[in-house]
Amino acid sequence: MTHTSRLEHCFAALKQQNRPALVSYLTAGDPDAETSRRLLHGLPKAGVDIIELGMPFSDPMADGPAIQKAALRALNNGQTQAKTLEMVRRFREEDSTTPIVLMGYYNPIYCYGVERFLTDAAKAGVDGLIVVDLPPEHDEELCQPAAQHNIDFIRLATPTTDAKRLPKVLANASGFIYYVSVAGVTGGSAPTPERLEGAVAGLREHTELPIAVGFGIRTAEQAATIGRFSDAVVVGSALVDCIENANTPDEAVERVHGLVSELAESVRACREVNEPQVC
Amino acid sequence: MNQPVDVSKSLPDANGLFGSFGGRFVAETLMPLILELQDEYTIAKNDPEFQRQLAYFQGDYVGRPSPLYFAERLTEYFGGASIYLKREELNHTGAHKINNCIGQVLLAKQMGKKRIIAETGAGMHGVATATVAARFGLPCVIYMGATDIERQQPNVFRMKLLGAEVIPVTSGTGTLKDAMNEALRDWVTNVDDTFYIIGTVAGPHPYPAMVRDFQAVIGHETRAQMLEKKGRLPDSLVACIGGGSNAMGMFHPFLDDLDVKMIGVEAGGKGVKSGLHAASLNGGTPGVLHGNRTYLLQNEDGQIIDAHSISAGLDYPGIGPEHAWLHEQGRVEYVSATDDEALEAFQVCCRQEGIIPALETAHALAEVAKRAPGLPREHLMVVNLSGRGDKDMMSVAHHLGEKFGVKQL
Structure with a gap:
């Protein structure tokens, strides 16, 4: 592939700076379309390097209560696949560099129509997909068409x-x-950092691709510890909780961007040798 | 004889697909486990010792074979086809569900699992799971929608008596689909020691095939019993369908007998046109949920819609993938019965045969009421009497209470 993607650019630039990427997860349309738009557009300035945007689904089997509730808030306020893609398109009018990865479950994509979805997603400026319930056994469904x-x-x-399974996952x-x-x-x-560090090192023996770590990372301290040995740190539920706990849309925006700034500062400093205490 | 259709018993294929339905649409964390389960099940299927144990428990513990009973009064009442009832309600725990639970718990033991989880709707699968967990000394957690807990109190109490922990599920809409989501979340968190006993012919491969195989004892017995009684195969088979395990168990051994007509009855709720129903094949579209591609009740954006049925056991917005495939192949005819039709058939069965059927089963009987009168007495129609209705007393009292002087709940 001669095409150099936003994700490749992003990871190459961060390698130069010797720091991991901060990846944020928010559900599109949570708590409502306008607040969600404000949240999204403010993320790069607050220090996010890669944006994961959740496509809400009524039955998110792999998500805990925070993201389940976020999906329901978004759906109850009328979020759809088309609106999520439109959010990305509008974001791209202002920001042509920050990678956006859509995350979710297969059914809403399947019902939208795989080819139509990929065409619209590419046009909107989507860089990647994370689809929880599509293991490599079903690569012909979406993974291979997405590459096209x-x-x-x-x-x-x-x-x-x-x-034994890893080569199949990486293929x-x-x-x-x-x-x-x-x-x-x-x-x-x-997660326990010691075990994680070993797992990430193990993965590196089998892939050249950058390695992000996510699930259960909530604080700046955790992000710094994990960012020392991973290429990216993903924070989701902790940000989504900020929305849940806010009394007004303004407060939600302030809280989310506030936590992002803390996390961003932390991952930027985590590999600095003079601050071993932070790491 | 018609041209043989491709309803080969070799399905699903290696990827768990029945045509385009089925598959393994699960999170990566579960994949190694599901592949292991598939291997272990393949071994068990061909292991004489496993099969011997299964047969032993089916016999002495479950009480199989269940009788194939000629329902003389029902036959007279409808005045047409000869109606036979496959008495699955006489099984231990009162429904067909235990056939599958015995099989899966033996597999759990073989795999060295230490903990059992399950989802339940009406509570019959939960009771059957709690039962086998008690028998094999395994701790058991049952996920049940908060709405269903409310309407199926007697089964909740039974599960607790059997030592199971019943966890109310309030996420989503608090019904069977959410209980299944919650069970999947438990499983993904406790992958090492936990065995998930799925109660119907759905979920990721190998569940649809495995549950079918454990339930196929229904069809195999029916076949032998009818041959013994009448010297020939039945002309038609009727079974109700939520996820579809009792129907698949009845139908599967007859799939290649093209002269045997099969009718699956979905829950029509307040009518398929009303939008308030649980008829995935008659009122749904293909999609992916709970590990498999099948017909689902969903909106145009792929969000799952709540099912509606008087019977909690049919109240599921999907259907087993093999049914989806048989539907598209045209091998099985899928129809629906409304809440009212089921309630009517429920009462007829009580009064004519002295058998109180489950509300789920009453949907199959409702189809018999439509179909049997127009058929000759030589027509042998078998209805899978999948469960007994003791659990439904509260719901039925709620709907018919005034008629019997029972105070409205």
């Missing part, structure tokens, strides 16, 4: 992915590898 549209298919590797992966830090749902228990 130059949309990366980001694969999840998990604590249960053993050496058609692109963009980056998302290492799920614990067996469980989003927003669950915190």
Whole structure:
């Protein structure tokens, strides 16, 4: 592929700076379309390097309570696949560099129509997809067609992915590898850094792709610790909780961007040798 | 004889597909486990010792074979086809569900699992799971929608008596689909020690095929019993369908007998046109949920819509993938019965045969009421009497209470 993607640019630039990427997750349309738009547009300025935007689904089997509720808030306020793609398109009018990865479940994409979805997503400026319930056994469904549209298919590797299975998981992966830090749902228990470091090192022996770590990362301290050995740190449920706990849309925006700034500062400093305490 | 259609018993294929339906649409964390389960099940299927144990428990614990009973009074009442009832309601725990649970718990033991989880709607699968968990000394957690807990209190109490922990599910809409989501979340969090006993012919491969195989004892017995009684195969088979396990268990051993007509009855709720129903094939579209591609009740944006049925056990917005495939192949005819039709058939069965059927089963009987009168007495029609209605007393009292002087709930 001669095409150089936004994700490749992003990771190359961060490598130069010797720091990991901060990846934020928010559900599109949560808590409502306008607030969600404000949240999204403010993320790069607050320090996010890569945006994961959730496509809400009524039955999010791999998500914990925080993201389940976010999906319901968004759907109850009328969010659709088309509106999510439109959010990306409008974001791209202002920001042509920050990668956006859409994350969700297969059914809403399947019902939208795979080819139509990929065409519209590529046109809107989507860089990658994370689809939780499409393992490599179903690569012909979406992963392979996505490559035709130059949309990366980001694969999840998990604590249960053993050496025998890993090659299959990596085979058609692109963009980056998302290492799920614990067996469980989003927003669950915190991973232990020692085990994680070993797991990430193990993955590196099999792939050149950048490795992001997510699930259960909530604080600046955790982000710094994990960012020391991973190429990206994903924070989702903690940000979504800020929306849940806010009394007004303004407060939601302020809280989310506030937490993002803290996290961003932390990942920017985490590999600085003079601050071993932070790491 | 018609041209043989391709309803080969070799399906699903290696990827768990029945045509384009089925598959393994699950999170990566579960994939290694599902592949292991598939391997273990393949071994068990061909292991004489496993089969011997299964047969032993089916016999002495479940009480199989269940009788194939000629429903003389029902036959007279409808005045047409000869009606036979396959008495699955006489099984231990009162429904067909235990056939599958015994099979899966034996597999769980073989795999060294230490903990059992399950989802339940009406509570019959929950009770059957709690039962086998008790029998095999395994801790058991049952996920049940808060709405269903409310309308199926007796089964909740039964599960608790059997030592299971019943966890109310309030996420989403608090019904069977959400209970299944919650069970999947538990499983993904406890992958090492937990066995998930799915109660119907749905979910990721190998569940649809495995549950079908454990339930196929219904059809195999029916076949042998009818041959013994009448010297020939039945002309038609009728079964109700939520996820579709009792129907698949009845139908599957007859799929290649093209002269045997099969009718699956979905829950029509207040009518398929009303939008308030649980008829995935008659009122749904293909989609992907709970690990498989099948027909689903969903909006045009792929969001799952709540099912509606008087019977909690049919109240599921999907259907087993093999049914979706048989529907597209035209091998099985899928119809629906409304809440009112089911309630009417429920009462007829009580009064004519002295058998109180489950409300789920009453949907199959409602189709018999439509179909049997127009058929000759030589026509042998078998209805899968999948469960008994003791659990439904509260719901039925709620709907018919005034008629019997029972105070409205």
